[in-house]
Amino acid sequence: MADDLPLHWILHELDEEAVRHEAELAKLPEQRRAHDARVATEKRRVDASAAAQADRQKRRTAFERDIAAFEDQEARYAKQLDAVTNQQQFEAKQHEIAGVQAKRSELETQVLTLMDEEEALATAHPALAAALAKAEQESAAAHEKLAASESSLRGKLASLDARRAETVAKLDxxxxxxxxxxxxxxxxxxxxxxxxxxxxxxxxxxxxxxxxxxxxxxxxxxxxxxxxxxxxxxxxxxxx
Incomplete structure (x- = not known):
């Protein structure tokens, strides 16, 4: 038994070192996920910004079509004023024109609001894109470093396994x-x-x-x- 003690102590030291390396290896997936999560967060911000800009542009385009339609309608009503034959018809047509003008004015206000929002989003977008690019670059570097660490740790563990097998073979x-x-x-x-x-x-x-x-x-x-x-x-x- 006493003769086996030094061999068991060697195995103890090999196993302790292996346990430390295994613990380090076990941390790598979480570290990778942390970098991936940061990239995903930045990408969501960029995608949300792009989606918001597209939404404003779509709504503004629709409003501008409606404004053009109201302008055509207003022009037709204006021409119809020449054909009225009495004051009542004149006032009725003026009322229709005023209603169209009010609707057009409301849409024009909304278009201006959307344009302001588009401008603000467009101004902020480059910074978001830059943050995403930085996160992707740093994540790629981190993944490369983590891959090197994993390779090194697995190499050390393989070496420890070989030394352990050699030592275990000396036991009865x-x-x-x-x-x-x-x-x-x-x-x-x-x-x-x-x-x-x-x-x-x-x-x-x-x-x-x-x-x-x-x-x-x-x-x-x-x-x-x-x-x-x-x-x-x-x-x-x-x-x-």
């Missing part, structure tokens, strides 16, 4: 089986370091007798909290 069959079973069921950490009298993985405190056994560095101590194998660094290691 029962020790290999126990290690692999614990590692699979304990989030990649089969062996825990004893830190401040407790399990360094789940922080469950050790009894005085368990600490005494651990200090002799002759056998493992089982954590009563998480079931991991616990040990102090073997004598002669940098962590001892």
């Amino acid at each position: 069959a029962p020790s290999r089986t126990r290690y692999e079973r614990l590692r699979a069921g304990r989030a990649g950490r089969a062996v825990g370091a004893i830190e401040n009298g407790a399990c360094g993985a789940c922080f469950h405190g050790l009894s005085p007798s368990a600490l005494s056994d651990a200090r002799r560095r002759e056998k493992f101590v089982a954590c009563e909290g998480c079931g991991r194998l616990l040990m102090l660094p073997p004598e002669g290691t940098a962590s001892a």
